[in-house]
Amino acid sequence: MIEIHNIHKSFNGKKVLDGVSGVFETGKTNLLLGASGTGKSVLLKCIVGLVKPDLGSVTFDGTYFTNNKLDIRQEIRRKIGMLFQGSALFDSMTVEENIEFPLKMLADMPRDERKDRVNFCLKRVGLENANKKMPSELSGGMKKRVGIARAIAPNCTYLFCDEPNSGLDPLTAIKIDELIAEITEEYGITTIIVTHDMNSVIEIGDKIMFLYQGKKLWEGTNDEIMDTDVPKLNEFIFANRLMRDAKKVDDDEENERLLQG
Structure with missing residues (x-):
């Protein structure tokens, strides 16, 4: 389990992360969701220690990571696996x-x-x-x-994936999502995935954190994300016609169930 507490980060006076806190659970695919420029990748870099937060802390399975002794940070880093956006x-x-x-x-x-x-x-x-x-x-x-x-x-012990579906066709992207989810569950890894792909959310979103302008606006599962009262999240989810149609089908089925019940 990875916990982040009140993470703040600015670059050249521009605030990129504004007090983000949360818990990323072991054995689950934890998604950092949001549009480009919302701070997802910066938050990921803060968690793995590539960027130092201006304020806040990160713990790995109860061990304090931010500003801890070098040997402790190095021991944690040895347990980290990273899948880069371009495979690298x-x-x-x-x-x-x-x-x-x-x-x-x-x-x-x-x-x-x-x-x-x-x-x-x-x-x-x-x-x-x-x-x-x-x-x-x-x-x-x-x-x-x-x-x-x-x-x-x-x-x-910890797996970080930065836009793992970038540049892939839809079928291959689904297979990569499934593989990451299988490995996460099979080996009991704490996995954090940076994405803006709604297919990934629907397929493997065990736990999702939605970021907007550096703030956490919503947290939940892929079963809950289609029915929220967060305007900015709904704008993001239903930006394309396919997701709007899927929402309409779900609403129609729910109304029919209520009428029959």
Whole structure:
């Protein structure tokens, strides 16, 4: 479990995060939702320690992270896996070498064990025998899968995903969402996903935090998000026709149920 308390952050006098607090639960996909420029990625960077908050704190499973001793922060960072928006694979390394990289950096593991771990992670994301391929030989979806394999290779406790569906076709995006959700539940990981994709919200939104202009306006589940009284959230959700039509169908079904009951 990750807890954030009253996070504030400004850049050049412009407030980006304004007192954001919340809890991200273990074994669930926790989504940071909002339009571009609402502070989602900055909040993610504050949580992992890439950006220092001006005010507020972060705890990982009860251990204070912000401004704690360097060795404690480093120990927590060793438990963090990161899936970057563009996958961020090393172009000059094979798939196997990309996944093995954090094991060399973070784990005291013999070479044979590293190879076994790489093969296990590749199998888990459905890319058996892709070890010797180069990133240039992979599709966008395959790159995301390699990115996930690299993130979980060191047996991460916390998984952070920045726009994991960016640049993917809808079917591949759903498969990546499902894979992240499966791994989260299977290994009991605390997963935080930055997204503006409503498909991800509907498919895997165990817990959702909606940010608007640096503030948390709403928090709940994908079962609750279609029926809120938060105007800015509703504007975001029902910005496209498909979501408006889905809402109308739900309302019609509910009215019919009430009439029959």
